[in-house]
Amino acid sequence: MNTVYDVQQLLKKFGIFVYVGERIADLELMEAEIKDLYFANLIPKEQFQQALLILRNEITKEQKK
Numbered sequence: 001m002n003t004v005y006d007v008q009q010l011l012k013k014f015g016i017f018v019y020v021g022e023r024i025a026d027l028e029l030m031e032a033e034i035k036d037l038y039f040a041n042l043i044p045k046e047q048f049q050q051a052l053l054i055l056r057n058e059i060t061k062e063q064k065k
Helices: 004-013 023-039 045-064
Strands: none
Touching: 004 023, 004 045, 023 045
């Protein structure tokens, strides 16, 4: 998993589609969904950590624009 698209594909496997219309809001909602999947023991710790890293880096990039 290397990109936000990869995180979206992971969420899609669980029937989760995120589109609010605002990029930062989308990323934050994806982060919340990833956390829910992890705490429900549906994804492993490594996948959880990688997804959070990708999303937080993207949020930081968006905020700097």
